[in-house]
Amino acid sequence: MTNFRSLVSTAVLLALMTASELAELPLMKGRINLAAGRPVVFSPAPNYYLTKRGNTDTTDLTDGRLTQREDRHMWFESLAVGWSYAGRVNLAVDLGQVASIDEIAIRFLGGSPQHGISFPGWIEAFVSEDGDKFFKVGECSRWRKGDFARFGVPDDGGKAWVHCLRFANLNVRGRWVGLRFYGTGLTCSDELYVFGRKVNQAVSKKPLGPPSGFTVSHPQPYFHKPKLVFIANLPAPVPLGIVMPETVQRQGKLQLTLELPKGVELRGGHVGDVSLNEISPQNLQDGYKRWTFVASISASNKTWGRLYLEAPSWRDGQMGQLRYQWSYGNWRSPTLHVPIQARHVPRAPRLKRILTCLGWWSSRSSTQWPDVLQVWRHLGLNGFPLFTRWIPKGVDSPEWKLMEEARRQGFFIVGIDSPFHRLLNRRKRESEIYCQFEDGTHGKRLCPSYRGRFYHEEIQRLAMECAEVRPNFLSLDIELWTWRGPVDSRKCRRCRED
DSSP: HHHHHHHHHHHHHHHHHHHHTTTTOOTTTTOOOOTTTTTTTESOOOTTTTTTTTTOOOOOOOOOOOOOOTTOOGOOOOEEEESSSSSEEEEEEEEEEEEEEEEEEEEEEESSSSSOOOOOSEEEEEEEESSSSSSSEEEEESTTTTTHTTTTOOOOOOOEEEEEEEOOOEEEEEEEEEEEOEEEEOOEEEEEEEEEEETTTTOOOOOSSSSSOOOSSSOOEEEEESSEEEEEESSEEEEEEEETTTEEEEEOEEEEEEEEEEOOOEEEEEEEEEEGGOOEEEEOTOEEEEEEEEEOOOOEEEEEEEEEOOOSSTTEEEEEEEEEEEEEEEEEHHHHHEEEEEEOOOOOOOOOOOOOOSSSHHHHHHHTTTTHHHHHHHOOOOEEEEEEESSSSSSHHHHHHHHHHHTTTEEEEEEEHHHHHHHHHHTOOOOOGEOOTSOOEEEEEEEHHHHHHHHHHHHHHHHHHHHHHSEEEEEEEOOOOOOOOOOGGGTOHHHHHH
């Protein structure tokens, strides 16, 4: 009986392993991959330095080469493409001629083998006949209940896996195929597929609905999730990102029109370099209000804008729609609709000994937040964060005045600094700050054992700025040696003697 159970367990395990391996690939037999060998257009371009080696990113997703690493750590391989903290990513492939498309699939890395290396949270598929107007044909979202299970996306367990996300049974027609996803700390993929057959232009097509605004040719503003959930009873920030294709080489002006339903107010914020204070809203006949911003753009940016919404008359859970549209040069997007939902946040208790505050947040951003100290107190935050190096010093500075008011109201002052990064930036040509090797050469990263004159110079700088700001807490950002650690120290004469 024991042997029988063992055999059954082994068979089940093998079956599970086979299913796992099959989940990495779409069904291939008897099918034509129309994307094979076709170049991919990205917006923004992949930016992870290890996968960028060889400058093959435009063909890496269609060359048929898959990761061969048993640990599935494809971020080490140039056959993959990777984005580090990219936010929204658009990519598209021209199939060469109109085709009947059955399936769009793409392999993504997931599993969270390191913090931030995860499967994208939101993926959409699009098709187009002219490369300009794209229509959505598929979507998978972590924020829609049951989606990840429906698409077979495994859970994160601390070990890397590859999953092939398949938008199947599409029965649509197009020449261009687009994919849009929201990246994580590091997002990697090594192959995409488009299955179908080439067809005559006269073949009838399935109605696809309104245009989506997807583009790899023009800038595209975006909200960060499929549904915008905002705090109704407090003004709180809503970030607005922008995607900028590499083909748009010059800085320009983008016009963004934002429309909010009755009862939802825009209390503050900015879009690009334009403050809300410079904009007068327009009342529309359907009860909406419209704001029109004309702002500069030069590169993709996850926090291109920050808007402070409030809707005190909306009940908790109330739903509505935000509308927005943009134009750049002679190109104009369709009007897009984003579902919004109001949430009321009750007052939190004020902690006396445990520090709670925003982390990487500047005093300048705090001055742009309406009723900022009142809002923070309501949310239970008791710390006022600032960058000790960059806060404008002096009683006439709005940031300094706000800091002192926060101190007067009992907030902890929290200084943020990146001390040794500053040392490297200022003294990068000084060889003594690096690891020293026996042959007289030196490494390329700061020596952990260095305690020379420039080390003391940096400590003195930080001490003087802290003496001026007088923080209750100091938060130091020290990420000097990447994920590998200070590997030069193994050969460093100074470190070995230390």
